[in-house]
Each structure stands twice: as C-alpha cells, then as structure tokens.
Amino acid sequence: MSLYNRISVFRAEQGISRRQLADAVGVNNQTIGYLERGDYKPSLELALKIARHFGVAVEMLFSFERFEPIAMTFKRAGEDE
Amino acid sequence: MNTRRRSFLAILDNAVRWTGMPARVADDMSDAPSVDRKHRPLRWVPIWAIAFSCALFILSLIWPRTLDVVSSGAVIAVMVGFMSSIAAMVPGIHTSGPLGKPSLEDDEREAALRKDSYLFSFGLLTVLNCLGQPCLMILSHLQNWQTLQIATIAGSTLMLNATLLGCLPTLYASWNLQQLPKE
Numbered sequence: 001m002s003l004y005n006r007i008s009v010f011r012a013e014q015g016i017s018r019r020q021l022a023d024a025v026g027v028n029n030q031t032i033g034y035l036e037r038g039d040y041k042p043s044l045e046l047a048l049k050i051a052r053h054f055g056v057a058v059e060m061l062f063s064f065e066r067f068e069p070i071a072m073t074f075k076r077a078g079e080d081e
Numbered sequence: 082m083n084t085r086r087r088s089f090l091a092i093l094d095n096a097v098r099w100t101g102m103p104a105r106v107a108d109d110m111s112d113a114p115s116v117d118r119k120h121r122p123l124r125w126v127p128i129w130a131i132a133f134s135c136a137l138f139i140l141s142l143i144w145p146r147t148l149d150v151v152s153s154g155a156v157i158a159v160m161v162g163f164m165s166s167i168a169a170m171v172p173g174i175h176t177s178g179p180l181g182k183p184s185l186e187d188d189e190r191e192a193a194l195r196k197d198s199y200l201f202s203f204g205l206l207t208v209l210n211c212l213g214q215p216c217l218m219i220l221s222h223l224q225n226w227q228t229l230q231i232a233t234i235a236g237s238t239l240m241l242n243a244t245l246l247g248c249l250p251t252l253y254a255s256w257n258l259q260q261l262p263k264e
Contacts, residue, residue: 027188033261040190 005062008036010054025049124255127248134237134244141237142220161240194257198250206245213238 011021018036022029025046034040035050042050042062051058060073067073097103187195217238221231 028191030261031188031190034190037259037261039259043189046189 001064002038003041003062003064004038004066005035006067007032007050007061010056010061011036014054021050021053024053123251127252127255130244130248131252134241138234138237138241141233161236161243194254195250197257198254201253202246202249205249206242209245210242 007021011018017029018032019029022032026049027046031040035042047058047062051061054061217234220226226234
C-alpha cells in the first residue's frame, strides 16, 4: 500500500533544509530525501518525530490517500473548530 | 615487547598512517566532519568482481589443463589477492556508509537496507552452495578428477564464495538506492 506524505511542503513552508530536518529528528539527510520521494516508509517513531518537529498531527503529514491542497486541510480544520 | 617487534609494529603503523585512512576515519567519526560523505550507488565494482570470479570458476571447470600449465597455485594466489582486496573494500565503502561509520550509527532506513542486503546475500549464497556442492561432487566422480584439478576448483570456489560474500550486499544495496535529486 502506498504511503503519501507532504514533508517537502512543510519543509519548504518553514524554510528548512533536508539536513536541518534530518538533524532534528536524528536520521541521515538522505533518509529525508527518500521519505519525501516516497521510496521509504518511516517507522511510527520517525513519523511522530517529524510531525512533532513541524508541530502538526501525524495525519497531516502522512496518508494512505493522495493529499488535498494544504489550504483545504487548514480551512476544514478551522470549520470543525 | 622487544625493540625489534616494536619497530616492526611502528613501521606498520606508519604505513597505515601514510595511506591517509586513519585521518579520514577520525574526521568522519568526529562531531563536525569536514566533508559530507553519503551512501552512493556502487554497481560496477561489485559486478566486475563477481564476473571475474565467475569467469575464473568456469575456466577452472572447463579448462583445467591450461591452469596446470600456467601453475594453478600462482594463478589462484594472484586471483585471491586481487579479488579479496576488492571484496574487502566494497562493503567497507558502501554498506557501512561513510568510511569507518559503525552499523550502530545507522538510522532506521540504513539499518533496514543493511539487513535486507545481507539477508538476500546469505540466502542466495546458501542456495548456491547447497545446489552447487552436490553437483561438483557428482562431476568429480563422473569425470574422475585428479587431486590438482580438485584443488584448483576448490580454490576458485572459495574465491567465488568470498567475492559473493563481499560484493553481493553492496550490489543489492546499490540496486535499491536511487539517485536523489539535489535540493
């Protein structure tokens, strides 16, 4: 089953490099590259660490379905509140 | 430890230092390495090494008389030296990541890649040996191999095994490592 993610979107939004994110979550920077490309599925621990680094829920970063635009996610989250 | 032995060890130490490897390993292992060394696909070195060992194995099976004339001992000694140096170098460079990086420092992706590589290699080696050894025993009986021929084939089989053990994990890992685009 494919696992989609939008790490690169959050990384670009926060203006941090792969190396900075890798250092923050304790992995090799190539691992972040393979994660972003979908070539590697992270462990639960790594997924939670990345989500915590960006300050979002893990579902906002990883999904079994293709992601909708991030603006739509925030809009829907705002409507729910 | 006597002076003679100490001086011999000192010469060996100096020889190793002269290669520049200790300084490079120390740099890699330091908190702030000067160069960012990455895993990089290394396909051709293991392919050449495996092809070379396979060729020698097949040659020893189908053309043993030529090896006799050349002196099988000399051929095997040269080949073992050459191939084992490549076989020893390849995993050092690749599956262990940057030179000198211990497996304990692998992150989860690197550890998974290392595990898969060795599982694949050990599995394949086991199957090849389980199938190949009875075949060699039957062949030796049918063709009435002499001692020298058996020694030659045993030597080339050993070298093929050593090469596969050293090179297959790297080849497998390299095959699974796609080049990442630059940031």
